[in-house]
Structure formats: structure tokens, C-alpha cells
Amino acid sequence: MSPAADPLLSASPWWRPHPGATLRIQGGRRLQGTYPISGAKNAVLPLMAATLLTPHLVTLHNVPASLDVAVLSNLLHRLGVAIGWSRTRAGLSLTCCADQVRPTRIDRELVGRMRASVLLLGALLARCGEVSLPLPGGDAIGLRGIDFHLAGLRAMGAGIELAGGMVHAEARGGLRGAEIDLPQPSVGATENLMLAAVLASGRTLIRNAAREPEIVDLAQCLGAMGARISGAGGDVLAIEGGHPLGGAIHAVMPDRIETGTIACAAALTDGEILLEHARADLLGAAAPALAATGVELREVPAGLLARRAAAGLQGIDLQTGPFPGFATDLQAPVMAMLTLARGASAITETIFEQRFHHVGELRKMGASIAVHGRTAWIRGVPRLAGARVTGTDVRAAAALVLAGLAARGETCLDGLDHLDRGHDGMAEKLVGCGADIVRAAETA
Numbered sequence: 001m002s003p004a005a006d007p008l009l010s011a012s013p014w015w016r017p018h019p020g021a022t023l024r025i026q027g028g029r030r031l032q033g034t035y036p037i038s039g040a041k042n043a044v045l046p047l048m049a050a051t052l053l054t055p056h057l058v059t060l061h062n063v064p065a066s067l068d069v070a071v072l073s074n075l076l077h078r079l080g081v082a083i084g085w086s087r088t089r090a091g092l093s094l095t096c097c098a099d100q101v102r103p104t105r106i107d108r109e110l111v112g113r114m115r116a117s118v119l120l121l122g123a124l125l126a127r128c129g130e131v132s133l134p135l136p137g138g139d140a141i142g143l144r145g146i147d148f149h150l151a152g153l154r155a156m157g158a159g160i161e162l163a164g165g166m167v168h169a170e171a172r173g174g175l176r177g178a179e180i181d182l183p184q185p186s187v188g189a190t191e192n193l194m195l196a197a198v199l200a201s202g203r204t205l206i207r208n209a210a211r212e213p214e215i216v217d218l219a220q221c222l223g224a225m226g227a228r229i230s231g232a233g234g235d236v237l238a239i240e241g242g243h244p245l246g247g248a249i250h251a252v253m254p255d256r257i258e259t260g261t262i263a264c265a266a267a268l269t270d271g272e273i274l275l276e277h278a279r280a281d282l283l284g285a286a287a288p289a290l291a292a293t294g295v296e297l298r299e300v301p302a303g304l305l306a307r308r309a310a311a312g313l314q315g316i317d318l319q320t321g322p323f324p325g326f327a328t329d330l331q332a333p334v335m336a337m338l339t340l341a342r343g344a345s346a347i348t349e350t351i352f353e354q355r356f357h358h359v360g361e362l363r364k365m366g367a368s369i370a371v372h373g374r375t376a377w378i379r380g381v382p383r384l385a386g387a388r389v390t391g392t393d394v395r396a397a398a399a400l401v402l403a404g405l406a407a408r409g410e411t412c413l414d415g416l417d418h419l420d421r422g423h424d425g426m427a428e429k430l431v432g433c434g435a436d437i438v439r440a441a442e443t444a
Helices: 041-053 067-078 115-128 147-155 187-197 213-224 256-268 286-293 328-338 357-364 394-406 416-422 426-431
Strands: 022-026 032-036 057-063 082-088 091-097 130-134 159-163 166-170 179-181 202-207 228-230 236-241 248-251 272-276 295-300 303-308 317-319 344-348 368-372 375-379 388-390 410-414 436-440
Touching: 022 394, 022 416, 032 426, 041 057, 041 067, 041 091, 041 115, 041 187, 041 213, 041 256, 067 082, 067 091, 067 115, 067 416, 115 130, 115 147, 115 166, 115 187, 147 159, 147 179, 147 187, 187 202, 187 213, 187 236, 213 228, 213 248, 256 272, 256 286, 256 295, 256 303, 256 328, 256 394, 256 426, 286 295, 286 328, 328 344, 328 357, 328 375, 328 394, 357 368, 357 388, 357 394, 388 394, 394 410, 394 416, 394 426, 410 416, 426 436
Parallel strands: 032 272, 057 248, 179 202, 317 344, 388 410
Antiparallel strands: 022 410, 022 436, 057 091, 082 091, 130 166, 159 166, 202 236, 228 236, 272 303, 295 303, 344 375, 368 375
16 A cells, blocks of 8 residues: 555554564674664553543643554544644654544444544543444454453443444433442453543443553643542542643653563673663563673663673563563563573463464474463573564564564564554564664564
8 A cells, every 4th residue: 555545644644654564683693783662552552542532632642553543543533533743753653633522433344443532532532522443353362251341331431332333422411430340450440441531421430450551651741631530559549529620741651562672682682772761660560680690781861771690691580460460471582582581481361362472473483382271381402593474463573673683684574563553663673773674574
């Protein structure tokens, strides 16, 4: 598709479909230089949904130029939100004005392209009193049902029906505050219920709430808009709803998953990379886990300096979990690194039941990995060899980029839509650090 024909350009004119469907990676280069960490993918999408809650201007700075952002901006545009973009040396900025929201104009094809579109449910229901939303798409990493979202909204007075692949919800008299106990600390459900609760009448308590830094970032933005939220970062959120919201200006937090991923790239290639804008406090249990494997992270004024420890990479055992536990989104990149670590490692995935699709692709490159249930057992090998592989989700694609950087010979990576969905120019930024990566039309 030519850039002029891409429908995403209507509300995201900065987006350009990349010319190639495959990344060709020549491995074995030592990476050095500065890698600018973008605004967080997992933070910016709920922030964009939050702009639906007010008729006033909301400006977001440090927005990542990723495919998911382009898709969601076009969804908002279809709903009647006026979208404005600007770019400075500091990055991409988005201004939204949702003074004329039309909740019936939801694009089914766009919703099917991204999981985060489910966040439109709480925001539109609270603002408009009704919404019909196609069931969302996204990564094939597990069931990730929206039962927690729907149960919470029902507790707040919403009537909800599922039919024909659609969620029909209404609250004609408005939502009301409620006490909600989440069965699990779901990030998406916590965000959706926060978005709904700030306009609901009365007080909402969300117990067993997610504690991720992206929840705190959303609460800070909503607070700047006039919402009354306490407890963000803890497991109980209290929201005093029913107050009209105004405009705000908010900078998206740096991407902690990109930070951990590129730190692994530095260690895998025995390089040294300045992770510009990165923050160690956002990593939670990933910081000591990376240190235990032999990834050194040193705080410097511009961010974090990442490199391999003098003793080299060492196998470890780890388990994913809700923040402050080890992030499931770092599981695949860290696994790629552990394929070349001394000794054995074990990674237990507790969040998603289908998040080992990258294992088979890493095996094609010579990795020694066995999966038993939700645990992957990794035995370090002396080297990986380039191969043709496919990324099946955002994080798996990034992991295969890392493996390709460390492998001998050429790696051809397909499935680039997944890489582009969650990353702002990862390949191009790695090239700036000395990587040999080009996009090609075919793998040949």
C-alpha cells in the first residue's frame, strides 16, 4: 500500500507504512551509542482514551510514533474527536478535543487491530451513556477475556449484553460509584474502571487494583484534568466521581519495557548503550533480575547506561507477575538473552497462558529451550545462528530482533506489524547504535 492510500493517515499524518515486510539482521555487531527511550506504549493508549472524558483540550507529550497509536488516533477521529499533532526535538505531541463525541461511529476493522480499544468502553459509557463496541483484537498471547471489565461496569449500574461479536452497554441515568473487587490485578480492567469511575456519581473503590507505573501515569493525567483519585500505585484505588473534567497537559512516562529490552540488547552484543530518558524506578523486579543475569544498569544524568558485566551472562530462574513483580512483557526479550547465558535458566509465565510462541522461533536459531506447562527451561548455548523467523506478538518480535543481533549470519524477521505496533522505530534506533538492520520486501 502506498503512503497516500493508507487510511491511517487521516488522523495520524506522521504515520508512514514501512516499505519492507521483513527485517534482515546481520548479527555479531557490538552495539554502542545512544538509544532514545520513547513514551510508553502501555501508558499512552489509556491516556488517549481518557481524552474522551472531557470536551476540553488535552495535550499529550512524548507520544510514541507507533502503529497502535496511529490506529487509536484514527478510532478517536472516527468518534468525532478533533486530532492535532506536532513534532519537536523532544518528540511527538498529540492534542485532542472531544467536544462532539459520536459513540455510534466505531470502526470495527480498527478495533479488531488492537487490544487496547477495549478502553473505549469505560470512557464512552461514562461520557455518553451508551456504547456498542466490537470485541477487541490484538496479540495472540492468551484468552485475556474482558469479564473483569464488564463485571465492574455492571456493578456501577451499566446494562451490558454480548451479541454478534459486539458489546452493547448503556447507563441512561449515568454510572454510579461502587465497590469493586477484582479477582486479579488486571491492568486493563483497572484502567477501564478508572476511566468510567471519574464521571460516575459518588465514590468508587477498586480493590486488588493493578499497581503498574502506567496506572499511576493515568491517575496523574486524570488528576490534572480535575479527577479525584487516591491510592494509585497501591492495591486499593479510591475515586470520587461525578465532577466535570477540564483540559490538561501531560507527558507520557518513558517506556519501561523498551528500557529492559534494549538493556538486553546491549548485554547480548557486549556493547554499551545510553538508554536516554530511561528510569530505573519503573522496572520493579526486572532491575535486580537483569543485574543477576549480568546486565549492568548505571544511572547517569541522561538516563541509564546499559552494558554486560565483566563476568558475562549467567542463567537465572524467574517468574512473571503483576508489578512490582517481573513484567510479563519482558519475558520474551530476557529469554532471548538467556539463550546465550552460562548454565540453565527457568522462566515461569503466570500472566498469559499462551506467551511462549517465540520459543519455537528461537529454537530455529539454535536455542536450547524446553517448555513444560507454563515454565520454559533454557540451557545456554555457545552461539545462535541466523534463520528465518516470525514475530507473533509485540514482545516476541522484539525478542527475535535481539536474537538476530547476537546470532552469526543473517536473520530474516517476518511479522513486522507486531514490531511496529508496539515500538517507535526500534530498528532505526538500533541502527543508530551500530546494528546492521535493513527492511526488505521479501525474505528470498
